[in-house]
Amino acid sequence: MATDQNQFDVFVIGSGIGGYVAAIRAAQLGGRIGIVEKQYIGGTCLNVGCIPSKALLHIAQTYAQFAELGKLGIKVETPPKFDMSVAVAFKDKVVKQLTGGVAQLLKANGVTLFEGTATAKSPTQVAIALKDGTTREITTRKLILANGSVVIRPPFPGLDGRNVIFSDDAMNMPKVPDSLVCIGGGVIAVELACMFHALGTKVTIVEMLPSIIANEDEEVRKALTRSLTKRGIQINTGATVQSIEDAGNLKRVTASTASGPQTFDGEYVLVAVGRKANPTGLDGLVSAGLAMDRGRVVANERMETNLPGVYAIGDLVGKTWLAHVAETEGEVAAENALGHDAKMDYTVVPRPIFTFPEIASVGLTEAQARERSQNVRAEKFPWVANGKALASDETEGFTKVILGEYGELLGAAIFGPDATNLITEFSLAMRAELTADEVIATIHPHPTYSEALREATLAAEHRPIHIFMRTAAAANR
């Protein structure tokens, strides 16, 4: 075990959700562990990503619900007023509590935290330019790279103008925009579009691909598109943005479409076209031969790079761009760095999308499953047939289950209430290689949203109870 204060057994660059989890897991396994952070403890997820966006989404959804209360017999005499500064202060409080908690956990686990910018000189040497102006050279037996990601700045003109914002800025708005053109229709874009729309902003989405959330199941994509459009969010797909300019007091986004150039005006423009790996400070390793692929560090299932003793995790590796995957990769890297034998398995990764209603899926989409096999059964169970959803006035959407030839769960998708929590049942079932029979044989409490998961599984087996299926009787005779 390393004893000198500048010598470590495992050293982690970046304290995002991947990095801090790796450091804590390494500390649990024993050894001298260090971590360095140049900007904010907790990284993107805790400071400008998952957590602050969910705090603001919660506020936006609560605010929007007031308009619906009349039909439940709750009369709100004066329309509610929204104060962005109070909402941002609430979000800041949440972020502070969580990031403070992470700092305390690192300390309690005996992890040495350096606040400064790291430059990896070799697999065993890291130079740190500390925030107090001094420098420190450390040596380490094993190095975990967890540098994360940064927003993509697309190459069209106008990105630096006034009222052009990125997702980081959306967490600290001075006011609710009157109107907003959202460039991009991916996960972050649709979540933020829902948030602003719920607060009263007129939102227009401009997406280059033929669909929003292009990687999701086709029926889910279509259902979300219908839902957002019905609520008044304008969605333009197949539109490739060429420029952002000023148009009087507004901003004007010009895009090329199949029918020629089209313009979209709004008070603000949100650029949300994705994120890219951030390998800054790793030039020394790249010179030493660190394998990279399209700007990302290449790591195997043990999270090892091609340089002995060097591991890479999270958005820097960019396999899924999801926080919970970064965490798990962090645990795997830490365990391997300290002599254990751990592997990542990416077959069962839940994909949550915090729109209104929520979306969550796991495993294959129906199209992916059908590409692999002829014997696929996929069925949906609508929320309108679930008692709890009816009682809670949350009847939009469905649960979809995709089964293989032997009743094995190949994938599932939920579009509806609490989808991001509910998906864990299917994730666990898939991870444990359960079949439809075992999901069906599991008694689900009544009345709950979880019953819809069992009913969707019954539907895929052509024997649902709470919806009528013409094929059901024949299939089970």
Ligand SMILES: Cc1cc2nc3c(=O)[nH]c(=O)nc-3n(C[C@H](O)[C@H](O)[C@H](O)COP(=O)(O)OP(=O)(O)OC[C@H]3O[C@@H](n4cnc5c(N)ncnc54)[C@H](O)[C@@H]3O)c2cc1C
């Ligand atoms: C708006 C938004 C919403 C999101 N919502 C979700 C969600 O709901 N669910 C979900 O699963 N994912 C979500 N994500 C994605 C999630 O935030 C990322 O997948 C996750 O943060 C990746 O973690 P990481 O540890 O790999 O990297 P990061 O969180 O990016 O952390 C990397 C850290 O390394 C530091 N660093 C980099 N280089 C150096 C250096 N040379 N020296 C010292 N420090 C350095 C950075 O400052 C940073 O703090 C969201 C992202 C955004 C932007």
